[in-house]
Amino acid sequence: MNILFAASEIFPYAKTGGLADVAHALPESLRDEGQKVYTVMPLYNQVDREKYEIIYNGLTFDYWLFGVRHQFDIFENKNNRDELFIYNPVLCDRWGLYNDDFGDFGDNALRFGLFSYAVLEVMIRLKLKIDVVHVNDWQTSLIPLLMKTRYKLKQKTVLTIHNLAYQGIFPKKVMDELEIDWKSCFKFDGLEYFDNVNFLKAGISFSDSITTVSKTYAQEIQTPAFGETLDETLRVNSYKLKGIVNGISTEVFSPSKDKFIDKNFSIDEYGGKLENKINLCKELGLKDDKRALFIFVGRFTSQKGVDLILDAISLFKTYEANFVILGSGEDIYNHSFGSLVGVYDNIHIKIGYDEAFSRKLYASADFLLMPSLFEPCGLNQMIAMEYGVLPLVSKTGGLKDTVTDFTDIKDIENSSLGLGITFDEYNLFWFNHALAKAFSLYGNKDKFERISKHNMGVDNSWIHSAKEYLNLYKS
Incomplete structure (x- = not known):
C-alpha cells in the first residue's frame, strides 16, 4: 500500500x-510494516x-490562485527520497511556523x-501512485475537500485530529482567495x-475516515464539554470516527541509548537512574x-493543568520533595512561572523548550506531573514510563x-x-490528594521500584497503533 502523509x-x-x-514515528512504523510511505x-x-x-x-512549478502566481520548489531528503518538502516564500519565510511574538x-x-494545493500538485506531477492520503489537523484539512471537489481524485482520505482546540477559523473571504467552490463547500x-x-470542519466533512489520538478522546469530543463547538459535526460523522492511541518512538526515547542523559540505564541495570538523579540535583542545586x-515538561497552557500547578506552588515549597518545571507557552503563564524562578530552594523552573534538558529530567525523575484539563492523547506520560x-x-x-x-x-x-497515580475531579483538593498518594508510595521503596521497572517494560511503541492504521487504510 502507498500512503502520502501530509503534516x-x-x-x-x-x-x-x-x-x-x-508525524515522524507513525510513517516510520508503517514503513517497518512493509508499506510505502511518502511524507511531505x-x-x-x-x-x-x-x-x-x-x-x-x-x-519547480507555478500555481495561480485568485490572479496571483505562486512558485513552489520541491526538495527531498538525500538519504530518504520519500521525505518530501515544499518551499514557497509565503508559506515558509517566517520566524515561526504559525505565529511570532506578536501573534498569528x-x-x-x-x-x-x-500548502494543501501544493501537496496534491506534487502527488500528481511526481506521478506518485498513492492509495491513501493521510492528513493531520487543520493545516492540511483542505486536502480532502480539494480532492473531492476541485481535483476529483479517488484516493481514500484519512484525517487525524490531534487537538480539536485548534481548528483554523478564518473570514469567509478566503473562499475566493483560495478559489474554493461556494456552492459545494460553504455549507x-x-x-x-x-x-x-x-478548515478542520472541512476535513471532518470531506474525509473518508477520521481518527483521533485516543479512544476516550474520540468519545469526549462528541460532547459539548469537549467538542469545541464541533461536537454536533462530529456526532453526525461519528460513523467514520475512530480513536487510535498514539505511540512513541522507542528508538528516540530509550534510556539505554539516549545520548542526552548522563548515565544510560535499563531494567537490568537500573542503578543508572539513581546516578542521573544525583547528578541532576547537584547540577540544579536541589538539596x-x-x-x-517531581517534574513537569510541557506547554504552559490551561489545557496542560498549569493553573493547578501554580495554585499548588505554595504547598510544593513546604514538601520534603524536589520539583523541576520546564516549559513555555502563553505570556500570562510565562510571566507567572518566571516570577518564581529562584524563589524556592526545592523548586527549579526553566522557561523555554530544551530537548536535551527534558531527557535529563525523564532520566532522573520519580514522578511526572501531568494534571491536564483535557488531553487528546499525550506523549509525555508514555515517554516518562519508558524512563521508569x-x-x-x-x-x-x-x-x-x-x-x-x-x-x-x-x-x-x-x-x-x-x-501511576490518577485523579478524577479537576481541582486542587484531588490534585493534592494524588500527591499524597505519590509520597506514600515513594516511602515504600520496594514497591515503588517494582512499578518503575514495570513501566519501563510496558510497550508504548507505535507497533500496535500502526497496525490499527493499516487495517483502517485497507477497510
Missing part, C-alpha cells in the same frame, strides 16, 4: 508539539537543510491553503462555520537527592487510556498497563 511539522525538521513526533511538509526557513541533507529534487501571522489561511456539511470558514523528584517514571495524571482523554492507578492493580508484574 505541517515533522520531527526532527520542525516541531512545536506532539504532532511533529507522531513545508520547508520552513528555520529547517537546517545542510544538517539534514535536504536537497532540491528538480521540480494573519495570512495562515493562504499559507496552508497553498453545514462543509467548511461553513458561523459565517466564517473552518537531598533522596527526596522524591510514574505519571501523576488527571483521568481524561489519552491519559485515562494509557495510565492506570497503581491501587487498581493487584498483580503488577503481569499487568500490560502503565501504572
Whole structure:
C-alpha cells in the first residue's frame, strides 16, 4: 500500500508539539510494516537543510490562485527520497511556523491553503501512485475537500485530529482567495462555520475516515464539554470516527541509548537512574537527592493543568520533595512561572523548550506531573514510563487510556498497563490528594521500584497503533 502523509511539522525538521513526533514515528512504523510511505511538509526557513541533507529534487512549478502566481520548489531528503518538502516564500519565510511574538501571522489561511494545493500538485506531477492520503489537523484539512471537489481524485482520505482546540477559523473571504467552490463547500456539511470558514470542519466533512489520538478522546469530543463547538459535526460523522492511541518512538526515547542523559540505564541495570538523579540535583542545586523528584515538561497552557500547578506552588515549597518545571507557552503563564524562578530552594523552573534538558529530567525523575484539563492523547506520560517514571495524571482523554492507578492493580508484574497515580475531579483538593498518594508510595521503596521497572517494560511503541492504521487504510 502507498500512503502520502501530509503534516505541517515533522520531527526532527520542525516541531512545536506532539504532532511533529507522531508525524515522524507513525510513517516510520508503517514503513517497518512493509508499506510505502511518502511524507511531505513545508520547508520552513528555520529547517537546517545542510544538517539534514535536504536537497532540491528538480521540480519547480507555478500555481495561480485568485490572479496571483505562486512558485513552489520541491526538495527531498538525500538519504530518504520519500521525505518530501515544499518551499514557497509565503508559506515558509517566517520566524515561526504559525505565529511570532506578536501573534498569528494573519495570512495562515493562504499559507496552508497553498500548502494543501501544493501537496496534491506534487502527488500528481511526481506521478506518485498513492492509495491513501493521510492528513493531520487543520493545516492540511483542505486536502480532502480539494480532492473531492476541485481535483476529483479517488484516493481514500484519512484525517487525524490531534487537538480539536485548534481548528483554523478564518473570514469567509478566503473562499475566493483560495478559489474554493461556494456552492459545494460553504455549507453545514462543509467548511461553513458561523459565517466564517473552518478548515478542520472541512476535513471532518470531506474525509473518508477520521481518527483521533485516543479512544476516550474520540468519545469526549462528541460532547459539548469537549467538542469545541464541533461536537454536533462530529456526532453526525461519528460513523467514520475512530480513536487510535498514539505511540512513541522507542528508538528516540530509550534510556539505554539516549545520548542526552548522563548515565544510560535499563531494567537490568537500573542503578543508572539513581546516578542521573544525583547528578541532576547537584547540577540544579536541589538539596537531598533522596527526596522524591517531581517534574513537569510541557506547554504552559490551561489545557496542560498549569493553573493547578501554580495554585499548588505554595504547598510544593513546604514538601520534603524536589520539583523541576520546564516549559513555555502563553505570556500570562510565562510571566507567572518566571516570577518564581529562584524563589524556592526545592523548586527549579526553566522557561523555554530544551530537548536535551527534558531527557535529563525523564532520566532522573520519580514522578511526572501531568494534571491536564483535557488531553487528546499525550506523549509525555508514555515517554516518562519508558524512563521508569510514574505519571501523576488527571483521568481524561489519552491519559485515562494509557495510565492506570497503581491501587487498581493487584498483580503488577503481569499487568500490560502503565501504572501511576490518577485523579478524577479537576481541582486542587484531588490534585493534592494524588500527591499524597505519590509520597506514600515513594516511602515504600520496594514497591515503588517494582512499578518503575514495570513501566519501563510496558510497550508504548507505535507497533500496535500502526497496525490499527493499516487495517483502517485497507477497510
